[in-house]
Amino acid sequence: MHILLIHQAFAALDEPGGTRHHELARRLVQHGHRVTIIASPVSYLTGKTSHRHLRWVERQTDGANITILRAYTYPALHRSFIHRVFSFLSFMLSSFVLGLGVRKVDLVWGTSPPIFQGFTAWLLSRLKRIPFLFEVRDLWPAFAIAVGVLRQPLLIRLSTWLERFLYRRADVVVVNSPGYIEHVRQRGARRVELVPNGAESSMFTPDADGSEFRRQHGLTGKYIAMYAGAHGMSNDLDVILQAAARLSDQPEICFVLLGDGKEKPRLQAEARRLGLSNVLFLSPEAKNVMPEALAAADACLAILKPIELYKTTYPNKVFDYLAAGRPVVLAIDGVIRQVIEAAQAGIPVPPGDPAAMADAIRSLAQHPETGREMGRRGRQYVEVHFDRARLADRLADLMVELTQLP
Numbered sequence: 001m002h003i004l005l006i007h008q009a010f011a012a013l014d015e016p017g018g019t020r021h022h023e024l025a026r027r028l029v030q031h032g033h034r035v036t037i038i039a040s041p042v043s044y045l046t047g048k049t050s051h052r053h054l055r056w057v058e059r060q061t062d063g064a065n066i067t068i069l070r071a072y073t074y075p076a077l078h079r080s081f082i083h084r085v086f087s088f089l090s091f092m093l094s095s096f097v098l099g100l101g102v103r104k105v106d107l108v109w110g111t112s113p114p115i116f117q118g119f120t121a122w123l124l125s126r127l128k129r130i131p132f133l134f135e136v137r138d139l140w141p142a143f144a145i146a147v148g149v150l151r152q153p154l155l156i157r158l159s160t161w162l163e164r165f166l167y168r169r170a171d172v173v174v175v176n177s178p179g180y181i182e183h184v185r186q187r188g189a190r191r192v193e194l195v196p197n198g199a200e201s202s203m204f205t206p207d208a209d210g211s212e213f214r215r216q217h218g219l220t221g222k223y224i225a226m227y228a229g230a231h232g233m234s235n236d237l238d239v240i241l242q243a244a245a246r247l248s249d250q251p252e253i254c255f256v257l258l259g260d261g262k263e264k265p266r267l268q269a270e271a272r273r274l275g276l277s278n279v280l281f282l283s284p285e286a287k288n289v290m291p292e293a294l295a296a297a298d299a300c301l302a303i304l305k306p307i308e309l310y311k312t313t314y315p316n317k318v319f320d321y322l323a324a325g326r327p328v329v330l331a332i333d334g335v336i337r338q339v340i341e342a343a344q345a346g347i348p349v350p351p352g353d354p355a356a357m358a359d360a361i362r363s364l365a366q367h368p369e370t371g372r373e374m375g376r377r378g379r380q381y382v383e384v385h386f387d388r389a390r391l392a393d394r395l396a397d398l399m400v401e402l403t404q405l406p
Helices: 020-030 081-100 116-128 142-147 153-169 178-186 211-216 238-246 264-273 287-295 308-312 316-323 335-343 354-366 368-385 388-404
Strands: 002-007 034-039 057-061 066-071 107-112 132-136 172-175 192-194 223-228 253-258 279-282 299-303 328-331 346-348
Touching: 002 020, 002 081, 002 116, 020 034, 020 066, 020 388, 034 081, 066 081, 081 116, 107 116, 107 153, 107 388, 116 132, 116 153, 132 153, 132 388, 142 308, 172 178, 172 388, 178 192, 178 308, 211 287, 223 287, 238 253, 238 264, 238 279, 238 299, 238 354, 253 354, 264 279, 287 316, 299 316, 299 354, 316 328, 316 335, 316 368, 328 335, 328 354, 335 346, 335 368, 346 354, 346 368, 354 368
Parallel strands: 002 034, 002 107, 034 066, 107 132, 132 172, 172 192, 223 253, 223 299, 253 279, 299 328, 328 346
Antiparallel strands: 057 066
């Protein structure tokens, strides 16, 4: 089976960002399938391009059966929302043209966000007369509206219409969190299947101590509370800075914020204003380097703004933390809290509460063996319930079923 994936935010394993789709593509190849990915050369995490001069298309390969076509995209992801819309629209056009030229495809795989590329995937599936699988990774535009990123009434109406259009026309809608199922059903999805976020457990070695990473960044001997991921409006990283301020009298505890995003310069300025010598900002690392970075952590932080809709989400980073065998301080309520509680793999704290976060980190620093035991339980739980190999099996079976329908 030849699968065509349209994914503007695709990140390869040698790039920073969420690599769920590269990991799944490799697993699909192990099932005997071929995957062509049309992606953007502009990083969805950093907003930077992979090359000095953008080309119409750049071809990459990963083995014999994964082809990555980087389609021209207007580079404006970390500017205003209107500029971002131009970026989305440019990718819609370039990915459509490239997709027309991809031959002998058996299934088109669309994914959101950004939701606009879903229309390209649907249109290609109709023109090629093959099944359309639509994957929902975030509830867009609902999340963008809730956090205040999307405010223009016309864009809200257009995005809401497009969301319902795609749900109703997909042969199957795949969600990566159980919290999304009811939302997409209420908006017209005919069939909904869950293939949750998870982790490639084999990438991580829980017993590793990250000593080289610690040495490189002057962190030897520190108790490291690490956040790894996007620095955006949704991530509420001011709460981490406020927690760091409350622990400034304990110099052995260091907060490491590893990643990038539109809010990072402001957060760095705020840390300087607060005089936080216990906070270190680091550039994002490629996914194939992240196991070493997470190995250096004593505890890992996951946080989102205290917005009701965020109770529905399964953040990718949490599963990587679990696979790395690190205890999780979780400032997110809802379905992901249920995972941490079931695994007994961390300390949930109320979202938006820096005092509770500081108390949790202080407790773990004072009782390191408790944290290590949480990490061991988390690793065992993710291996059983959220290992990427098992999840890819489910996705592959679903895709084969769709191509065999009359």
